């Protein structure tokens with residue numbers, strides 16, 4: 001009976017056909033409207049308008065492709081879980097060109113599962129977290145110490161200094177110095193082409209980015225070869241020190257036809273930098289932005305972290321990774337930042353077969369945009385969705401599992417999830433226990449990726465030198481609504 005009613009519901013909703021919607025103008029479809037909404041403070045307005053007209057799942061035409069957009073958490077879950085391998089990633093052409101077909105971000109089936117499990121297992125391991133915590137802490141402290149001499153600093157730049165070094169360290173253990181500077185320079189040149197016109201002849205953006213990738217590959221190839229030799233010589237069986245070690249060792253142990261070629265390993269190490277490079281510093285930057293606009297939250301965050309700092313000082317013990325993750329309000333601030341920031345606003349997939357989800361037909365060859373932002377900003381799930389409200393997580397907890405997907409979900413759930421949360425926690429801890437700051441006016445821009453228009457300029461002062469009357473929370477005492485920045 002239950003099955004019957006479900007089926008009736010589906011048929012009544014959509015008659016089991018391709019979701020309703022409008023394909024817009026020939027060739028450009030509804031792309032201009034989509035991009036225009038990305039330049040407003042409410043990028044989700046594109047989805048909201050169509051959701052009202054056609055329902056939670058609708059069809060449209062974006063960036064040259066007819067596409068089905070899902071703003072329904074249940075449909076999103078099915079697409080992300082991808083049982084039966086019906087969906088494959090579908091990136092715009094410029095991204096596909098730059099990634100190469102063997103990148104973890106594009107590959108499918110067993111190889112993706114294997115690399116995902118290896119990298120995810122390593123990033124989640126307590127051994128890595130123990131080691132990397134000291135590294136992150138030092139990196140954060142060095143950056144924060146340099147703020148003392150700065151009149152005005154840009155949070156978006158400063159946080160990048162911390163996270164790039166950590167990222168390169170967990171991937172291939174390159175420490176500060178010429179090699180790291182080279183990687184940073186070339187990687188920045190490489191990713192400039194991720195969203196550009198897909199034309200590649202000398203002088204075009206895509207061409208320059210492909211050249212930068214060649215230079216990166218050359219350098220990483222050398223690192224991979226040296227490491228392989230070192231592994232063979234020492235026959236090391238201990239704890240792997242980075243992702244490169246993990247992939248090389250797995251390859252050594254695999255049978256000949258399962259072994260991963262060195263070029264594949266080098267390419268993937270570079271490509272794994274893409275999802276990690278801008279996301280973590282943006283999350284840190286937006287946390288600072290939201291906290292600056294919500295002094296009550298900042299004050300509670302500071303108190304919670306001061307308590308931990310005091311405990312550590314009194315006991316004389318050093319911080320370990322579990323300390324940083326043990327503070328409930330700090331974790332709620334991070335969840336709320338990720339919900340509101342929508343650093344990755346959704347993912348694109350392509351259906352290899354016809355599939356019916358909740359009565360919506362997704363025909364073979366169609367793309368699906370799994371929209372995370374529409375769910376994160378849905379007022380039926382999150383009351384006052386534009387309000388930065390870390391306290392909402394005290395009530396929500398695990399109840400919103402399907403509706404909270406800043407790190408994606410299912411088969412491709414971000415392997416850097418725990419590492420990212422740890423990095424952000426360490427940054428926030430040392431920031432709010434060392435500094436008070438005043439943020440200048442700035443705006444969040446959502447297109448093509450989330451950024452602060454002026455890189456979030458702030459004036460920071462160490463807590464010790466603040467005069468007593470400055471010792472309240474910064475700002476006007478109430479949380480502002482994110483869309484009104």
Ligand code: HEM
Pocket residue numbers: 089104105112116167170272275276277279280283343344347405406407408409411412413414415416417419420
């Ligand atoms: C706040 C920070 C981060 C956010 C919001 C984020 C978000 C995401 C999302 C939404 C996906 C799913 C993509 C898809 O389904 O196609 C993803 C995948 C991925 N992320 Fe992250 N990420 C973050 C940090 C990191 C870091 C630090 C690393 C690496 C050290 C990383 C490595 C990856 C990799 C390798 C994948 C691809 C997994 C696969 O396709 O099997 N991410 N990330």
